Amino acid sequence: MISQSVEDSLKEAELNLRNALAFAARSERPFIAKTIAGLISEIDTMIHADRYFDKIDNLIKEDD
Secondary structure, X not given: OOOHHXXXXXXXXXXXXXXXXXXXXXXXXXXXXXXXXXXXXXXXXXXXXXXXXXXXXXXXXXXX
């Protein structure tokens, strides 16, 4: 399970990247915006995937 402090930091990073994406969409080359969007997606996926792993771990423990 991701600790609350790590999850909070990841969410803050995601917010900062969203702000950067807004600026990049107006003034940078498209690959910059695409890369920033990819980083946002990776952070979101990491947080949600960790929750699914926790659920799977709990299901496995219940079966034992």
